Amino acid sequence: MKGNKKEYREKLDFEDMLRGVDGFTVPEGYFEALPQRVVERWKQRQRRRAMAQRRSMRSRMWLLMKAASVLLLLGMALWWWQLSGAHSKAADEFDAVSVEAVIEYLLDEGAQVEDFVEWWATEEFSEGEDLWLEEDVELWEEEDFKMDFEGDLNMQ
């Protein structure tokens, strides 16, 4: 202990004693070098921040590309699904409705069930290429009939 208690006691008025004297020192040349050190640290911080931003931008781009490729794959899968079985099944259902409507119409127009049996036996019908009788084709070509028929179909 460098001081003694008595001396210290005499100085124990904190408003006077030790004011401005705290016993702290700094390394030689500390304050002279301080401005450059602070500015250097600030620049370093900015560089690091810019790098982090670039990195985050890159990872965002990577994520976007990943998302785009997943979407592309999904699109291709959907396309394939439509081309394959599922789609043709849906198309068959559509065709079935159309054929049913046509048969109903033809029956209304006086066609006999036997006629249909005959048609079904023909190669043409089984391939689904020609359901129409000649007279029906002529009838179809008449504009008024076409409109009525489409209207019926829409009603269904």
Add this chain to the structure above:
Amino acid sequence: MHKSDAWILERVRDAERREEGFVALVEKYGERLYWHIRRMVHRHEDADDLLQESFIKAFEHIDRFRGESSLYTWLFRIATNEALQWLERERRRAAVDLDGVVEQMEARLEADSYFDGEEAHRLLHAAIAQLPPRQQAVFVMRYFDGLRYEEMAEILQLSVGALKASFYHAKSKIEKFVKQRLHL
């Protein structure tokens, strides 16, 4: 010769001459702020780190400085907040009681190669360390930095009355601590 605040502000707000302004800012206020922080955190390495962080914070938020207070007051506020946050963090981290704080401080000063104070100084710093962080700030600003209560009120954004009371409590606690330690 230090540059005026207007000269400094003109440069730091201009992207081309910003660095020149920052250097001038640190040259002008670096030493005063360093001593303020050092008296609160004591170790040179901690004070140096906090001082640099305070200036960097000031650089990054200089656009928010509206000139409602002086540049010195604004910087002082940033530095005080940095030091207070550090003190609170340290207290939480160390999780020791008051005796532990004092012992830690004494051991720290003993080992500090940038402290050549006498026993009385060591005792005083140990006494300051046992105060709550805000009281420490008030005591250091008034006792060592010699700031007026009005300036302190602007920096700490407290009323003059509250600061006077805080300083009185801090001084009483320090006196009691010193008397106990010296068995007076």
